Amino acid sequence: MGAIDGSAGEKVIASLAAIAPDLGRFIIEFAFGDIYTRQALDLHTRELVTVAALAAMGNARPQLKVHTHGFLNVGGSREELVELVIHTAPYAGFPRAINAALAVQEVLAERKGGVH
Amino acid sequence: MGAIDGSAGEKVIASLAAIAPDLGRFIIEFAFGDIYTRQALDLHTRELVTVAALAAMGNARPQLKVHTHGFLNVGGSREELVELVIHTAPYAGFPRAINAALAVQEVLAERKGGVH
Amino acid sequence: MGAIDGSAGEKVIASLAAIAPDLGRFIIEFAFGDIYTRQALDLHTRELVTVAALAAMGNARPQLKVHTHGFLNVGGSREELVELVIHTAPYAGFPRAINAALAVQEVLAERKGGVH
Amino acid sequence: MGAIDGSAGEKVIASLAAIAPDLGRFIIEFAFGDIYTRQALDLHTRELVTVAALAAMGNARPQLKVHTHGFLNVGGSREELVELVIHTAPYAGFPRAINAALAVQEVLAERKGGVH
Amino acid sequence: MGAIDGSAGEKVIASLAAIAPDLGRFIIEFAFGDIYTRQALDLHTRELVTVAALAAMGNARPQLKVHTHGFLNVGGSREELVELVIHTAPYAGFPRAINAALAVQEVLAERKGGVH
Amino acid sequence: MGAIDGSAGEKVIASLAAIAPDLGRFIIEFAFGDIYTRQALDLHTRELVTVAALAAMGNARPQLKVHTHGFLNVGGSREELVELVIHTAPYAGFPRAINAALAVQEVLAERKGGVH
Numbered sequence: 297m298g299a300i301d302g303s304a305g306e307k308v309i310a311s312l313a314a315i316a317p318d319l320g321r322f323i324i325e326f327a328f329g330d331i332y333t334r335q336a337l338d339l340h341t342r343e344l345v346t347v348a349a350l351a352a353m354g355n356a357r358p359q360l361k362v363h364t365h366g367f368l369n370v371g372g373s374r375e376e377l378v379e380l381v382i383h384t385a386p387y388a389g390f391p392r393a394i395n396a397a398l399a400v401q402e403v404l405a406e407r408k409g410g411v412h
Numbered sequence: 413m414g415a416i417d418g419s420a421g422e423k424v425i426a427s428l429a430a431i432a433p434d435l436g437r438f439i440i441e442f443a444f445g446d447i448y449t450r451q452a453l454d455l456h457t458r459e460l461v462t463v464a465a466l467a468a469m470g471n472a473r474p475q476l477k478v479h480t481h482g483f484l485n486v487g488g489s490r491e492e493l494v495e496l497v498i499h500t501a502p503y504a505g506f507p508r509a510i511n512a513a514l515a516v517q518e519v520l521a522e523r524k525g526g527v528h
Numbered sequence: 529m530g531a532i533d534g535s536a537g538e539k540v541i542a543s544l545a546a547i548a549p550d551l552g553r554f555i556i557e558f559a560f561g562d563i564y565t566r567q568a569l570d571l572h573t574r575e576l577v578t579v580a581a582l583a584a585m586g587n588a589r590p591q592l593k594v595h596t597h598g599f600l601n602v603g604g605s606r607e608e609l610v611e612l613v614i615h616t617a618p619y620a621g622f623p624r625a626i627n628a629a630l631a632v633q634e635v636l637a638e639r640k641g642g643v644h
Numbered sequence: 645m646g647a648i649d650g651s652a653g654e655k656v657i658a659s660l661a662a663i664a665p666d667l668g669r670f671i672i673e674f675a676f677g678d679i680y681t682r683q684a685l686d687l688h689t690r691e692l693v694t695v696a697a698l699a700a701m702g703n704a705r706p707q708l709k710v711h712t713h714g715f716l717n718v719g720g721s722r723e724e725l726v727e728l729v730i731h732t733a734p735y736a737g738f739p740r741a742i743n744a745a746l747a748v749q750e751v752l753a754e755r756k757g758g759v760h
Numbered sequence: 761m762g763a764i765d766g767s768a769g770e771k772v773i774a775s776l777a778a779i780a781p782d783l784g785r786f787i788i789e790f791a792f793g794d795i796y797t798r799q800a801l802d803l804h805t806r807e808l809v810t811v812a813a814l815a816a817m818g819n820a821r822p823q824l825k826v827h828t829h830g831f832l833n834v835g836g837s838r839e840e841l842v843e844l845v846i847h848t849a850p851y852a853g854f855p856r857a858i859n860a861a862l863a864v865q866e867v868l869a870e871r872k873g874g875v876h
Numbered sequence: 877m878g879a880i881d882g883s884a885g886e887k888v889i890a891s892l893a894a895i896a897p898d899l900g901r902f903i904i905e906f907a908f909g910d911i912y913t914r915q916a917l918d919l920h921t922r923e924l925v926t927v928a929a930l931a932a933m934g935n936a937r938p939q940l941k942v943h944t945h946g947f948l949n950v951g952g953s954r955e956e957l958v959e960l961v962i963h964t965a966p967y968a969g970f971p972r973a974i975n976a977a978l979a980v981q982e983v984l985a986e987r988k989g990g991v992h
Binding site: 323326327331334336337341342344345346348349350351352353356359375376378379380382383384385386387388 | 442467491504
């Protein structure tokens with residue numbers, strides 16, 4: 297998980313340490329241990345799919361930001377990221393696409409400021 | 413759109429012809445004319461993102477089936493498709509992943525029976 | 529409620545009679561007794577708002593059909609109804625708009641066949 | 645899982661066997677192996693919570709039916725079940741509560757007919 | 761769009777200018793150019809429908825505020841606005857209605873402070 | 877309502893007093909007057925169900941916090957509360973479970989600081 301979501305992902309697990317450490321453990325074991333290690337999709341595609349799913353669901357802003365970091369950490373480009381968000385507009389509507397675009401913008405600003 | 417979603421996509425537009433033909437026209441003009449023609453993501457990635465978004469939203473079964481056809485029509489594999497659905501489980505929950513997997517299975521059966 | 533949703537609304541209450549009659553009673557008392565009787569919006573506007581909300585939420589097809597009947601019963605036109613559905617597309621996405629359009633089409637067919 | 649959801653749960657895993665057997669395996673390992681075995685909530689409460697969550701989400705009808713069977717299988721009563729659904733109405737709205745009540749009614753009918 | 765959503769709408773497009781200017785362009789071209797210009801519903805009804813849809817979807821607070829401004833800008837009254845939000849409660853549940861009411865209250869305060 | 881949700885619940889009604897007092901009245905009359913007073917589920921179970929439903933819906937953070945206070949006010953334990961949130965993860969996905977866990981943590985901190 298460190299390799300993918302970097303310090304943003306580690307902060308999620310740390311934020312759960314006091315209230316629900318087992319939830320953090322299940323995220324690591326199930327999402328990262330069981331799912332991300334499978335061969336049928338590479339990491340770039342997995343993070344692309346995750347960003348699309350979270351943008352379309354529209355009520356998971358903190359997680360959308362973590363996986364936007366993740367997508368960039370595994371080599372995704374800013375151009376792909378923005379296009380991905382635009383692509384969700386006809387399916388999930390403009391409000392979710394706008395909100396996702398602004399979350400992506402925040403992530404890009406954080407990375408300029410040194411957060412990865 | 414014919415190139416991507418094939419007869420499944422054409423049926424959508426046809427199904428709208430009697431009740432809301434302009435809605436069908438907007439889908440063609442905006443989703444396919446404005447969005448799919450952009451260069452920043454290729455068609456394979458666009459259909460992959462669409463399937464992920466629709467599976468995660470969980471209330472768009474007919475459209476999930478149309479774009480599952482679309483993903484296969486632009487060269488996506490069955491293996492990627494199933495993995496994509498499994499990947500949404502930690503983000504959108506098992507119920508949506510199960511329902512998406514069964515929709516994908518229906519599409520694969522339709523294609524064996526000659527629907528593209 | 530009979531005046532608004534007609535036989536379609538009565539069928540809802542009847543369908544709940546065996547399993548959860550109090551739920552049916554609360555719908556009549558709260559939704560129709562407390563809310564619909566208020567003066568600040570007329571019935572035409574209330575049913576228009578209800579159809580828009582249900583179309584945008586996207587997981588309430590039976591209720592969308594009941595209130596499509598309701599909108600037509602209080603004098604709404606087919607043209608307004610279709611336009612209303614098209615109007616939700618940029619906000620809720622094409623899949624929900626398509627599914628709502630097809631639900632409206634079913635209602636119009638039922639009314640031709642004598643269901644009100 | 646057999647003890648909780650009975651034949652309804654087994655059918656879910658069987659339905660995934662041809663298309664996505666690993667998804668079925670993750671449901672057994674994570675949902676039932678990791679989560680249901682924890683001591684902090686008993687099985688009756690876990691199935692009650694599951695039914696409430698699925699009713700409120702409103703787009704997981706097949707799973708709502710499986711866990712309605714599950715709730716009854718671990719000793720929940722019909723009266724609790726109906727009340728649970730009524731209780732979700734002020735939070736998730738009447739349409740989801742109505743749809744959940746009708747799904748519960750189907751499950752009760754299936755059990756009279758011998759499905760558990 | 762300026763005529764409807766005023767400075768609140770212009771801020772949306774401006775906020776997208778750095779990250780996804782084409783998304784802003786599609787909103788103007790498709791939502792405002794293609795949809796709002798159609799004759800079958802007047803602007804007052806269109807903004808009423810938009811507010812209802814966004815309140816019922818419940819995860820688009822910034823857009824709900826923009827279109828609350830829009831509804832007031834095209835001549836909608838505060839009384840209609842509040843009633844509209846109350847009307848969504850039986851369909852979308854009290855939590856979404858409460859959150860929408862508080863968003864409306866913020867808009868009314870902004871307008872007293874000179875934001876339109 | 878005072879007995880269940882305490883000062884957190886009273887603040888909700890107070891927050892609506894200026895913008896939509898009738899919405900506050902309906903919450904008291906329908907949710908608390910009609911629903912909570914019914915005998916088929918006790919208050920502990922009702923608040924447990926409410927927390928689960930709001931956590932799974934994922935777009936009602938303020939209400940999730942009010943009812944987390946409510947659950948603790950009617951004798952629910954911190955351990956049950958955390959387990960309840962973990963239990964929703966396989967059904968509603970990790971993002972909603974994480975966000976609910978952090979909302980619960982905020983409530984626990986507020987109560988240490990004297991908010992009930």
